[in-house]
Amino acid sequence: MNIIALLNSLPGACAQGLIWGIMAIGVFITYKILDLADLTVDGTMCTGGAVCIMMMLSGHSVWLSLFVAFLAGMLAGLVTGVLHTFLGIPAILAGILSQLGLYSINLRIMDNKANQAINVDKYPLLVSLRYIKGVPFYKNTLLITVIIIALLIGILYWFFGTELGCSIRATGSNQNMSRAQGINTDFTKILGLMISNGIVAFASGLYAQYQGFADINAGRGAIVIGLAAVIIGQVLFGKIHGNFAFKLLSVALGGVIYYLVLQVVLWLGLNANDLKLISAIVVAVFLAIPYLKEKHFSKPAKKGGTGRA
Template identity: 50%
Template sequence: MIIALEIGLLYAIMALGVYLTYRVLDFPDLTVDGSFTTGAATCAILLVNGVPIWAAMIAGAVSGMLAGAVTGLLHVWGNINPLLAGILTQIALYSINLRIMGNKANVPLLRTDTLFSWFRGERLLGTWMSVLAFAVVVLVVGLVVYWFLGTSFGVSLRATGDNEMMARSQGINTGVTKVVGLMISNGMVALCGALVAQYQGFSDISMGIGLIVAGLASVIVGQAIFGMTAVWQAVLAAALGSVIYRGVIQIALNNGFNPNDMKLISAVLVVLALVLPQWGPLKNLRRTRRRRQAAEAGVA
């Protein structure tokens, strides 16, 4: 379960990126499956060629931001449906990722210094020390996201997702907010890919397949359990949702499920997270909790 916690915390950065597009910007972005691998491939190939770790990770994040910019421009300038724009970029990224990795499907990092080399050398991976270190990183990223959403541009981003026509009437350039929002989101996803590639010791062309389901599962599960009535609560829910999602996957594996069924389990988990909140008793419970919170706010 410690390994599941480590992986869940690593993927929490991806979940926060998905949260920005799926919940804040209200943009169903399927670029994620490709930009995750792009970040991993860019970081891996640079590390193999001797580039410093920090520079390789920045390059990986920037590559994801460029992918997000392409999707945004296809939608804003090309007037292409958001889903189709993401799919087109995702398909193109498959070939681009192969080119980045030198037309190889896999780039090993086992003999290359990575961000986790010290942890492995000290035998700290798979211990509570590494979980604590990962949690601190996720906390910092979550605080940055929370701060960003409170800035003037972050408010513009939220306004665009809530009501695009109203945002335009207030003088907000919704095209810019969409493109920049997609760039930030996919930059975070690509950064997560760079971290995961270093953690597992290789970059693979298929490592991003179906990742959008994992991201949505993390956000939706977190929302169903923790709620999203405030920005800080939504950010926390997305991060913790990733940990819970990975924990459920690990429990399924430990109980004899076939690893080939993980995508099916992910889909079922998303369906349950979407359907269960609409169940009568749960709806009443959430309604009562909201009334209690409103009453407490009124007293305060």
């Protein structure tokens, strides 16, 4: 219970939280904007890292590797999207199918090994747990992840304000209305799933670099961590009236807070093996609160649609 040990571990926790914050922004796009629970991310959270590390190991630049990881994620999203829209499989099941299939694909990408390490001294990694302290500030992982998040939020803010981005938002809000307004909701769902999984795979690429290896289990429970970040962001910053960019920022901060809390919990002496259970419970509680509030603590519900003009 050494407070110095805790303080020393916080920058690293922040960095991990920021990387998972990027991942959570991907989850936000499907879960909040498209109103789909997409479980593909448990697979893509490994795929991105696998692609990125294998490409770097074979001598490609870090940016190209991350870009291809992004594309690989989009491809996974495309598969889930096609399963869901053209083949009529419920979104959750479509995601589970993709995720399961990805397990084999991820192993193949990693040359049939469960783990592929990359040496921070031999390869020009963009982020690493070794780049937290004692490196020039421009190489600092914290700074780099913050810049990436700022850029990502900027791009998404612009995109979801375009005609195309608005049509994705409309699809998530009301499919009947969207189709009546000429929006091809199959296309917008697939596009949303692709963007989301692309971002998740990109985050995965960063995370594998940060840890120094790609791991076949990297994505296990990723959706829960992503949701946790989204929900924490919403609970803590939802009262602040902010625009869309602020919402994305609060999701990223949600990721950071999740990891800080985790660090404190570990510091208090909890077994690291119990973390997934704790994460699941925390997310379950936060998902249940709005429902229970509505059911037990609300005033008589207003009837929808019969209000006065």
